[in-house]
Amino acid sequence: MTLSPYPHHNPSAAHSPDTAGAGTLDPVRWPDIARLPRSSRARTAIAERIVRHALGSLPLYVHINGDVSGPIGLGGPRMTLHDPAAFHRRIGTRGLIGFGESFMAGEWDAPDLVAVLTVLAAHADQLVPASLQHLRKAFTPRHPPAQRNTPEGSRENIQHHYDLSNELFALFLDETMTYSSAVFRALPAERALLADAQRRKIDLLLDAAEVGPGTRVLEIGTGWGELAVRAAERGARVHSVTLSAEQRDLARERVRAAGHADAVTIELCDYRSVGGIFDAVVSVEMIEAVGVEFWPAYFKSLERLVVPGGRVALQAITMAHDRMLATKDTYTWVHKYIFPGGVIPSVEAIETISRDLTDLRPVRMDGYGAHYAETLRLWRERFAERTPEVDALGFDRTFRRMWTFYLAYSEAGFRSGYLDVRQIVLARTGGAARVGEGQW
Template structure:
């Protein structure tokens, strides 16, 4: 077992990294001096084109001016990036080797230039140097259970610390921007109701929900008089969602199953799935969308909320192992709108009847979560999550917010319809 190495003066951490829990953060790679020097030169040329300031301890600044990225340990910073690319960039932040007074602003600049951060010659050789996704993260029925558990079974208490009272972990539709914490629960209910309206959920509707979350959508659908079957792979989520359903007095209308979407059975008037397709993996997108089709009766409707990325970035990175996959969502991959619509066209009998984008709203939802998480860092620590975890979660929320603020990411609400007589 490796032990945490002593940290050079100036690193912004309060405690050493637990090497047993975070081996690749505790021990930076042993990159050769020439490789580190080449990485530093390439990185400086890249930074000099960007509207930010990169300040390196003991070295000259880089960048054209803007939000500050402060590198406390340039050698380790360059060694990690030169060896592990963007995974190394994130791990360097977890190690406290760099920081930023406004982390979202720095990451927004980088996300805005995602297509050209890596020089064109290296982009063309991506297949040779970029790490490949581990086979263990493939979303087979067994792999999907492990991948979902990695994130969603962390602790219900952890999620409750930064989510609103609805425990809704997806983009809200805000009444106004910028959003306010005081209205987040109402904004989340507005989003849920909008999806239920799209799917035509009403009294008597037989609704299939793929991805339960903590039960808010199932509860609101049942309150309309629907009969809900909801599927999840997270035992922690299922337990709490069932308690919330019982507390709402709706246990006779909601069934929550610990079940893979591929195991879904029965005929349903409507299907709703909120930010679930991102956990499916490109290999299984056809199966996922066929499931929507096969479970719907003729004339049925499916409402799907999905985070999307540009199609050209999907093509460039779909086989690459990323920081998000390593630390946050193993097996995850964001589709593009082109990939979604092509998959629906080629593998189902569904029709894309409507698509609404609201990425600016997700940026605000993430800001509220991030601020809440920061405010309650002491309570997160009391749950047993160490400083490295807290830096990881902060980076994840800021990284995601930056993606939406830059326009690199978007979020869509889709309506798919199935031919047949109207219900």
């Protein structure tokens, strides 16, 4: 597996014009977008049938070559198919991966992309008719072996996303450079209050982990250092680990600038290789990158690294358990283009693994799904406003459509209730009965 083909700090990179159609795409940088996949007439016909059934039964208006279809009286957002033949062909070949790739290629669009994706997410169980459910496996590929979250695979998976460019992330994040759900005092959220809401989220986690003067804190997943800085401001000593060299370097700079270099160490290290023991462990939206196969190793590491009586504070994106079981082995557009190797857990999975394999027990759990939807909205809007700066970094139009789709897709997951985000506090007790490795 190699790093993503996106340019890094390359203002001289060629840009595709802002026009729809695969003919404008760079075939070297975007081979699966620039060229339509081969597809049999049968697969394309089946895909068209599924799409027509799905879109025809949802509160959506679909514009195709000037014609409008949609359920009368239900209202709803509009999507426009600029090239329906290409759209159906991509879905017939690659399923939902093809749906996202078709958007990247400019073959369909929507005035309110989040609204369209929210409708689709809210009706995910109804998109494929019962008579065609037996064909689902033919349209849902499995994760490629190269994306397994072994120590080497995890490093490459993380680098694919987080080593894109610190400057890119700075364009749409707030001054804290925090890339996870904020917790606002009130919704809907105001952009001017995003930084305060990110600090509030961090403080809630540090409070839950009982971090104070002299506390030895392990942070798994450094981000760009804001949590480490705020823990050090409380008088804690922080050891933070990450697999992103770009994040590590900037986080170290930010820690030094805040005057806490003596209290914070940041290391390029896999969670499985961390040594020592800590009073508290904090990990923010990192479990999503662990992978089902390695969830037992992750929770055993948390147990090993925290003192008896110590606390583990996690922030985790979650989904319903039945949806997790149905999708955990499916290779999606998000895996291919955004987060290779990622799998979102359920609360039940977290509780079961921690109970059966460790001495960790949940003592508190709070949900903030609506807050994540607002956080993503603010990021998406700022990203759209910074198009010239994104271009100047060497990221082309196809990348911008991909990133817009990713942010809108994620926001829709939270707005529809398909996804949630939880702050989960685990306490290490001792004496738990061990059942075994567990299977998911």
